[in-house]
Amino acid sequence: MNQRYLLALVFLTVSHFANAQFAKIIDKDGYVNVRKQTTVNSAVVSKIDTDEIVYAFPDEKLGNWVSIYYIDHQKEDITGYVHKSRIKLIESYNEIRNTFFDSMGATFKSKDVTVEMKSDKFDYEKNKKYFSSTKYENYTVVDKFRGQHVWGTDGGIPISHYTLIKAIIKGKEIQIPAKEIENLFNINYEFAACYYDDLNDVLYISGENGDGAGGYAVLFMIEKGKYKARVVTIPF
Numbered sequence: 001m002n003q004r005y006l007l008a009l010v011f012l013t014v015s016h017f018a019n020a021q022f023a024k025i026i027d028k029d030g031y032v033n034v035r036k037q038t039t040v041n042s043a044v045v046s047k048i049d050t051d052e053i054v055y056a057f058p059d060e061k062l063g064n065w066v067s068i069y070y071i072d073h074q075k076e077d078i079t080g081y082v083h084k085s086r087i088k089l090i091e092s093y094n095e096i097r098n099t100f101f102d103s104m105g106a107t108f109k110s111k112d113v114t115v116e117m118k119s120d121k122f123d124y125e126k127n128k129k130y131f132s133s134t135k136y137e138n139y140t141v142v143d144k145f146r147g148q149h150v151w152g153t154d155g156g157i158p159i160s161h162y163t164l165i166k167a168i169i170k171g172k173e174i175q176i177p178a179k180e181i182e183n184l185f186n187i188n189y190e191f192a193a194c195y196y197d198d199l200n201d202v203l204y205i206s207g208e209n210g211d212g213a214g215g216y217a218v219l220f221m222i223e224k225g226k227y228k229a230r231v232v233t234i235p236f
Contacts, residue, residue: 020235022090022206022219023056023068025049025082032087034080038065046070046078053219053231056087069233090204090219096194103160106189115194115205118164119187124157145183151232152185154213160187165220167203172225176205180230184218186211201225208235 025032031049035042048054054070066087070078096108096115108115132144143150152158162181167174191208203222210216217235221228 019058020217021056021058022204022217022231023054023066024088024090025052025054025086026088027086032082034068034070034078034082035065036080038062038081040083042081045080046072048072048078048082053090053221054082054087055217055233055235056082056089058089071233090195090206091193093195093197093202093204096196096203098192098194101189101192103189106192108192108194110196112170112198113194113196113203114168115203116164116166117162117189117192117205117207119160119189120163122158122161122185148179148183150183150185151216151218152187152210152214154211156211156214158185159211161185162187165205167205167222169201169203169222169225174222174225174227176220176227176230180220180227184209184216184232186214202228 025048027050031047033044034046034048036045048070052070054068057067057069059067062081064084065081066084068080068082068087072078094110096110096113098106099109100107104120105116105118107117130146131142131150133140133142142155162184165176165181186209187207188209193206195204195206196202197204201224205220205222206218208215208217215235217233219231221230
């Protein structure tokens with residue numbers, strides 16, 4: 001672990017984050033100030049643009065503030081506090097009801113939205129040639145699959161992987177690109193959820209997967225009938 005990662009981990013460990021979840025910055029000024037402490041007079045450690053997705057740690061003890069974790073476009077870790085009025089929790093949007101889930105898939109349905117998620121056992125022997133490693137002084141870590149960071153394992157062989165995530169929104173089908181799901185492993189549908197911002201026509205599909213120490217949270221976004229992006233983070 002590098003020093004930045006350790007500092008982020010320390011910050012989030014001392015924060016109270018039982019309700020940790022994704023959230024959206026909504027500041028009308030176009031950005032929000034991230035403060036070092038829970039006061040408007042505290043130093044600004046960074047700024048995050050409106051509509052960016054952060055990982056938030058709501059806690060009543062913080063009053064009108066929320067502790068957040070964010071990886072910026074330069075891959076820098078940002079931790080600090082954002083005022084509650086400048087952030088919207090993804091779960092506060094309309095929840096799409098889960099109508100089915102088991103170890104290999106889940107379905108969510110509402111009047112205008114249907115989401116289908118599928119996974120399968122991961123064939124390591126067939127795919128092991130696509131993994132690559134980083135060598136450190138005293139050890140080697142398998143950390144990439146098809147050139148992308150591996151999510152969901154702590155060095156072990158993946159057990160399962162996504163094979164399909166698709167949505168039908170008001171009759172239009174949108175599928176999450178294969179490249180966006182191929183490096184996400186060890187799927188757990190118990191914590192999958194879907195939320196729909198009907199005012200802005202944005203669908204959020206979230207999940208918490210992994211093998212314990214390799215746990216991660218992922219959020220896929222579909223906006224106005226087109227796939228927009230995903231955010232993946234470690235849910236400390």
